Amino acid sequence: MTRTVHVPLGARAYDVRIGADLIARAGAEIAPLLHRPRAAIITDETVAGLHLGTLQTALRAEGIASKALILPPGEATKSWPHLTRSVEWLLDQRVERRDIVIALGGGVIGDLVGFGAAILRRGVRFVQMPTTLLAQVDSSVGGKTGINARQGKNLIGAFHQPSLVLADTSVLDTLSERDFRAGYGEVVKYGLLGDAEFFDWLEANAHRLRDDIEARDHAVAHSVAMKAEIVSRDETEQGERALLNLGHTFGHALEAATGYSQRLLHGEGVSIGCALAFELSARMGLCPQETPSRVGAHLAQMQMPAGLRDVPGELPDDETLIALMGQDKKVVDDRLRFVLARGIGQAFVSDAVKTADLHAVLSQSR
Numbered sequence: 001m002t003r004t005v006h007v008p009l010g011a012r013a014y015d016v017r018i019g020a021d022l023i024a025r026a027g028a029e030i031a032p033l034l035h036r037p038r039a040a041i042i043t044d045e046t047v048a049g050l051h052l053g054t055l056q057t058a059l060r061a062e063g064i065a066s067k068a069l070i071l072p073p074g075e076a077t078k079s080w081p082h083l084t085r086s087v088e089w090l091l092d093q094r095v096e097r098r099d100i101v102i103a104l105g106g107g108v109i110g111d112l113v114g115f116g117a118a119i120l121r122r123g124v125r126f127v128q129m130p131t132t133l134l135a136q137v138d139s140s141v142g143g144k145t146g147i148n149a150r151q152g153k154n155l156i157g158a159f160h161q162p163s164l165v166l167a168d169t170s171v172l173d174t175l176s177e178r179d180f181r182a183g184y185g186e187v188v189k190y191g192l193l194g195d196a197e198f199f200d201w202l203e204a205n206a207h208r209l210r211d212d213i214e215a216r217d218h219a220v221a222h223s224v225a226m227k228a229e230i231v232s233r234d235e236t237e238q239g240e241r242a243l244l245n246l247g248h249t250f251g252h253a254l255e256a257a258t259g260y261s262q263r264l265l266h267g268e269g270v271s272i273g274c275a276l277a278f279e280l281s282a283r284m285g286l287c288p289q290e291t292p293s294r295v296g297a298h299l300a301q302m303q304m305p306a307g308l309r310d311v312p313g314e315l316p317d318d319e320t321l322i323a324l325m326g327q328d329k330k331v332v333d334d335r336l337r338f339v340l341a342r343g344i345g346q347a348f349v350s351d352a353v354k355t356a357d358l359h360a361v362l363s364q365s366r
């Protein structure tokens with residue numbers, strides 16, 4: 001069964017199609033968007049080895065010719081050199097303003113290619129074909145695109161909505177345990193930020209997501225529907241959309257501190273960040289201590305990292321981590337703003353965090 005979530009953004013509205021074997025049906029899904037029968041695909045080496053052939057065959061079956069650029073896998077690819085390489089390759093392919101670029105891969109490829117599409121000839125359309133759990137529940141939807149800087153995560157980018165998202169949930173079978181688990185960090189985030197019932201469901205069912213396609217499709221579709229609702233009300237993060245950043249002030253600082261390396265994946269940073277945001281909320285008297293304990297118990301049950309102690313190797317001191325948080329895009333007038341919570345599913349944005357509480361939460365988790 002294929003589920004469809006519509007993202008109602010007026011002239012930039014699009015569908016997110018979710019279900020098994022969508023890559024094999026991609027030609028028919030994409031053909032109506034094309035003005036001429038050709039498409040440029042950008043992907044990474046791992047995904048190319050596993051799924052590019054299926055995509056190109058599906059396009060060919062509909063008479064669509066395609067060329068592919070294959071980039072190295074990993075967070076380091078979300079950087080200037082690979083942006084330059086991608087955009088220059090697209091220009092070499094003579095991709096025109098009415099053509100379509102396909103991003104086939106995880107959040108790294110989606111963010112990079114989406115940004116490339118945003119700036120190519122001042123904006124060409126693109127299709128997200130997310131192949132990780134993280135990309136299917138989060139990064140392929142909502143139009144945040146960009147690359148990392150030495151100074152911080154996603155600091156160079158643009159809002160550029162895709163024209164279509166095809167989330168083939170069967171491709172998650174080939175994902176490593178670690179990447180699947182990291183993606184779960186963004187799934188659990190939705191329950192924690194705004195849907196206590198979904199968190200209850202995850203407590204009971206999350207262990208089934210890896211092997212049970214029905215449970216997986218439900219979790220992906222529910223997450224995407226939540227994101228679509230928030231994004232449709234606040235496309236460019238003037239307010240409510242910041243809730244989707246739960247856990248990210250901590251997580252992004254940790255990713256920068258570990259050099260965007262395999263030491264800490266984005267979803268792992270988000271998992272740690274969510275745990276710390278709830279600890280901070282309890283310390284500030286916003287919610288009872290039982291709430292972070294419940295969050296921590298679920299993360300432990302799912303074998304998710306939940307503290308600084310779970311990051312392998314040395315981390316910088318608290319001052320350095322807090323300085324890294326200073327580059328967060330939620331900062332206003334030099335003041336950090338955190339997503340905190342009054343309970344599970346009751347997140348809000350606050351600029352009232354005392355540095356002493358921040359230090360206490362960070363050092364307690366080392």
Ligand SMILES: NC(=O)c1ccc[n+]([C@@H]2O[C@H](COP(=O)([O-])OP(=O)(O)OC[C@H]3O[C@@H](n4cnc5c(N)ncnc54)[C@H](O)[C@@H]3O)[C@@H](O)[C@H]2O)c1
Nearest residue numbers: 046073074106107108131132134138139144171174175266
């Ligand atoms: N734009 C947004 O709204 C948004 C939201 C969340 C995260 N992000 C960004 O997403 C990125 C993380 O994305 P990610 O976790 O998907 O990482 P990723 O793109 O690096 O993918 C993780 C790994 O899985 C491999 N892979 C991908 N699909 C596979 C498959 N089906 N089978 C086997 N291996 C596969 C990749 O090659 C890679 O090695 C971060 O840069 C983060 O900042 C963006």
Ligand SMILES: O=C(O)C(=O)C[C@@H](O)[C@H](O)[C@H](O)COP(=O)(O)O
Nearest residue numbers: 138142144153154241244245248329
């Ligand atoms: O879509 C959003 O909005 C999010 O915040 C989703 C996050 O999971 C994602 O990691 C996003 O890229 C972070 O945004 P940023 O503005 O803090 O870079």
Ligand SMILES: [Zn+2]
Nearest residue numbers: 186248266270
């Ligand atoms: Zn994220």
